[in-house]
Amino acid sequence: xxxxxxxxxxxxxxxxxxxxxxxxxxxxxxxxxxxxxxxxxxxxxxxxxxxxxxxxxxxxxxxxxxxxxxxxxxxxxxxxxxxxxxxxxxxxxxxxxxxxxxxxxxxxxxxxxxxxxxxxxxxxxxxxxxxxxxxxxxxxxxxxxxxxxxxxxxxxxxxxxxxxxxxxxxxxxxxxxxxxxxxxxxxxxxxxxxxxxxxxxxxxxxxxxxxxxxxxxxxxxxxxxxxxxxxxxxxxxxxxxxxxxxxxxxxxxxxxxxxxxxxxxxxxxxxxxxxxxxxxxxxxxxxxxxxxxxxxxxxxxxxxx
Amino acid sequence: xxxxxxxxxxxxxxxxxxxxxxxxxxxxxxxxxxxxxxxxxxxxxxxxxxxxxxxxxxxxxxxxxxxxxxxxxxxxxxxxxxxxxxxxxxxxxxxxxxxxxxxxxxxxxxxxxxxxxxxxxxxxxxxxxxxxxxxxxxxxxxxxxxxxxxxxxxxxxxxxxxxxxxxxxxxxxxxxxxxxxxxxxxxxxxxxxxxxxxxxxxxxxxxxxxxxxxxxxxxxxxxxxxxxxxxxxxxxxxxxxxxxxxxxxxxxxxxxxxxxxxxxxxxxxxxxxxxxxxxxxxxxxxxxxxxxxxxxxxxxxxxxx
DNA sequence: TTTTGTCATAAGCAAAACTTATACTGAATC
DNA sequence: GATTCAGTATAAGTTTTGCTTATGACAAAA
Numbered sequence: 001x002x003x004x005x006x007x008x009x010x011x012x013x014x015x016x017x018x019x020x021x022x023x024x025x026x027x028x029x030x031x032x033x034x035x036x037x038x039x040x041x042x043x044x045x046x047x048x049x050x051x052x053x054x055x056x057x058x059x060x061x062x063x064x065x066x067x068x069x070x071x072x073x074x075x076x077x078x079x080x081x082x083x084x085x086x087x088x089x090x091x092x093x094x095x096x097x098x099x100x101x102x103x104x105x106x107x108x109x110x111x112x113x114x115x116x117x118x119x120x121x122x123x124x125x126x127x128x129x130x131x132x133x134x135x136x137x138x139x140x141x142x143x144x145x146x147x148x149x150x151x152x153x154x155x156x157x158x159x160x161x162x163x164x165x166x167x168x169x170x171x172x173x174x175x176x177x178x179x180x181x182x183x184x185x186x187x188x189x190x191x192x193x194x195x196x197x198x199x200x201x202x203x204x205x206x207x208x209x210x211x212x213x214x215x216x217x218x219x220x221x222x223x224x225x226x227x228x229x230x231x232x233x234x235x236x237x238x239x240x241x242x243x244x245x246x247x248x249x250x251x252x253x254x255x256x257x258x259x260x261x262x263x264x265x266x267x268x269x270x271x272x273x274x275x276x277x278x279x280x281x282x283x284x285x286x287x288x289x290x291x292x293x294x295x296x297x298x299x300x301x302x303x304x305x
Numbered sequence: 306x307x308x309x310x311x312x313x314x315x316x317x318x319x320x321x322x323x324x325x326x327x328x329x330x331x332x333x334x335x336x337x338x339x340x341x342x343x344x345x346x347x348x349x350x351x352x353x354x355x356x357x358x359x360x361x362x363x364x365x366x367x368x369x370x371x372x373x374x375x376x377x378x379x380x381x382x383x384x385x386x387x388x389x390x391x392x393x394x395x396x397x398x399x400x401x402x403x404x405x406x407x408x409x410x411x412x413x414x415x416x417x418x419x420x421x422x423x424x425x426x427x428x429x430x431x432x433x434x435x436x437x438x439x440x441x442x443x444x445x446x447x448x449x450x451x452x453x454x455x456x457x458x459x460x461x462x463x464x465x466x467x468x469x470x471x472x473x474x475x476x477x478x479x480x481x482x483x484x485x486x487x488x489x490x491x492x493x494x495x496x497x498x499x500x501x502x503x504x505x506x507x508x509x510x511x512x513x514x515x516x517x518x519x520x521x522x523x524x525x526x527x528x529x530x531x532x533x534x535x536x537x538x539x540x541x542x543x544x545x546x547x548x549x550x551x552x553x554x555x556x557x558x559x560x561x562x563x564x565x566x567x568x569x570x571x572x573x574x575x576x577x578x579x580x581x582x583x584x585x586x587x588x589x590x591x592x593x594x595x596x597x598x599x600x601x602x603x604x605x606x607x608x609x610x
Numbered sequence: 611t612t613t614t615g616t617c618a619t620a621a622g623c624a625a626a627a628c629t630t631a632t633a634c635t636g637a638a639t640c
Numbered sequence: 641g642a643t644t645c646a647g648t649a650t651a652a653g654t655t656t657t658g659c660t661t662a663t664g665a666c667a668a669a670a
Contacts, residue, residue, distance in 0.1 A: 001308060001388065002308050003306060003307050004307060004627090018648060018649095027628070027629090028628070028629055028630080030628080030629075030630085030631095030649075030650080031627065031628050033649060033650090034650090041595055041598040041602060043388050043391050043395070043595070043599060044392055044396060044425065044596040044598070045392060045395030045396060045599075046395065046595055050647085050648065062395065063394055064390075064391040064394040067390055067391060068387055068390070068391045071387035072387065074383060075384055078379060078380050082373055082376035082377065082380065083306065085373070085376065086348050086350050086369040086370075086373045087350060087369075089368055089369040090349070090350030090368070090369035091349060091350060120349065290345050290346055290348070290350055290351055291349040293349070294346055294347055294349025295349065297347060298347070298349075309658090323617060324615090324617080332658095332660090333659065333661080334617075335617090335618075335661085336659050336660075338617060339619090339658075355616090355618090364617085611670100613668100613669080614669075614670085615667090615668080615669095616665100616666090616667090616668105617665090619662105619664070620662085621660100621661090621663105622659105622661090623660075623661100624658085624659075625656100625659085626655100626658085627654105627656075627657080628656080629653085629654075630651105630652090631653105632649100632650080632652100633649080633650070633651090634649070635646100635647090636645105637644100637646085638645075639644070640641105640643075640644090
């Protein structure tokens with residue numbers, strides 16, 4: 001018997017529905033059925049009365065299953081407490097230095113801090129901001145910080161990364177823009193637009209974008225009507241129609257009133273994937289303390305991804 | 306976190322020694338180190354203070370490890386209780402019909418009953434004896450019994466088997482026999498011996514043995530001075546020097562006062578493996594109830610194998 | 611210094627779990 | 641009374657995980 005099986009069992013017992021439970025657990029329904037089956041085999045008792053057999057529309061807990069449900073909940077709860085208690089003792093007053101890429105990653109930073117606060121409440125997090133993604137990586141390398149939240153690509157082989165959110169390039173326009181109603185935009189068709197952009201020295205993928213445009217048959221040189229130092233300003237300028245801009249899909253702009261976000265596609269409407277802007281946790285491969293590995297490993301079960 | 310990791314952790318915490326704990330768990334030491342390492346990574350805390358680092362000769366529990374030890378024990382205990390309770394409810398007054406091969410499998414029968422009694426105390430076991438291994442298998446096939454304890458080989462494709470004890474052929478002699486002092490015997494050198502044997506109709510591998518002897522260059526036809534119906538009698542006859550006999554290595558004859566057991570080897574002293582006499586649990590592949598599968602699956606963790 | 615005891619690391623292999631696709635079963639629908 | 645639908649099981653193939661053997665590293669003892 002394994003805790004995974006108990007977690008699966010509890011999910012099914014709560015939902016009384018295999019497929020729904022599978023969704024909640026982020027696994028396929030057959031995987032779930034299989035594990036429950038293994039558990040029942042090991043115990044030697046059917047824990048559920050299946051919906052298919054009998055003339056029921058729902059799965060039901062058998063008598064043995066009901067008692068096992070109580071026990072399983074208790075066990076899972078104790079397991080969680082055991083981890084928390086060990087962390088409380090072992091990480092007491094430990095400090096984690098986290099460096100972040102300032103301009104861009106607001107949402108990610110908030111989520112990271114929430115997870116840290118939930119799972120490692122006894123760890124004191126010191127946040128340090130850096131102006132560019134590469135600066136963050138340099139700081140990790142120099143061991144000024146334990147962990148960096150930044151954008152890929154990785155610039156140093158000594159670093160490890162765990163991707164937190166995949167991002168691809170999108171285009172934002174003001175709602176007054178003539179093309180604001182189109183579903184998606186082909187890159188080549190943007191050759192004559194005017195652009196707003198983050199200052200090159202602060203930009204994670206300035207050159208990659210220019211290269212991409214060249215491949216599409218045009219250049220943005222001379223078409224960038226304004227460079228700014230922050231994403232907020234960039235968005236504001238697009239909002240007032242000063243120009244259009246590239247932006248990572250990682251940002252949720254649905255609440256910006258006057259902004260529309262457009263997918264990039266090829267001329268034939270196939271999805272466009274060229275410059276990826278993935279946010280990731282970065283840390284030193286060697287010398288990783290258990291705390292750092294636990295943080296990196298723990299991300300993804302909770303809020304992020 | 307998984308229960309396996311907790312089981313491993315508890316073993317190490319009790320032994321305070323990775324290699325010894327690994328032995329106890331029947332896994333290799335690296336596998337154990339690895340799982341403990343994974344557990345520590347997930348929690349983010351070192352649970353042990355290793356013997357190699359620091360100048361200690363023993364592994365020690367860290368402070369967090371000590372508390373985690375308490376919790377892990379509790380969790381494992383509850384897990385065991387959860388299974389037992391579910392069995393108690395689900396298998397209440399259930400009856401398991403077990404067929405056994407009478408002549409030969411005394412030790413195995415005792416062990417099986419012990420395991421059943423320990424892990425499924427609420428199941429009533431009805432024991433039925435059959436004169437030959439094949440009879441047991443026929444009874445399983447006819448669903449007269451749920452489970453058969455018998456000797457391989459399997460005679461029906463519809464049956465499944467789980468080997469409980471591997472056995473190979475040995476030779477027994479009385480201590481007065483001229484060759485009683487030799488370490489091992491080559492089969493070919495036995496061409497002129499006189500044999501005692503179980504009655505052919507009751508014998509699981511009578512023909513296979515004759516075939517094996519033929520390959521070694523002789524036949525036992527006419528050299529079998531007496532056929533008997535039970536293993537006890539067979540042993541007694543060998544004891545008084547009436548002849549020698551083949552017997553499975555599965556039987557422990559160390560307590561028989563006047564009997565010596567010899568390995569069979571080839572002429573060049575390399576180990577002889579030809580007729581295997583494996584004892585196994587046999588059950589119907591289809592229609593297996595959870596109880597049967599649990600019994601079959603549970604064997605091996607406890608006493609047998 | 612060499613040897614010994616102990617745990618960690620590495621590489622290849624085996625077992626377990628997961629995914630997708632499909633079959634089965636009783637109920638509801640036409 | 642066939643036909644579709646909802647819900648789960650089964651099968652085949654892939655990927656992940658854990659395990660084994662072999663080897664390395666490090667401190668203590670000889």
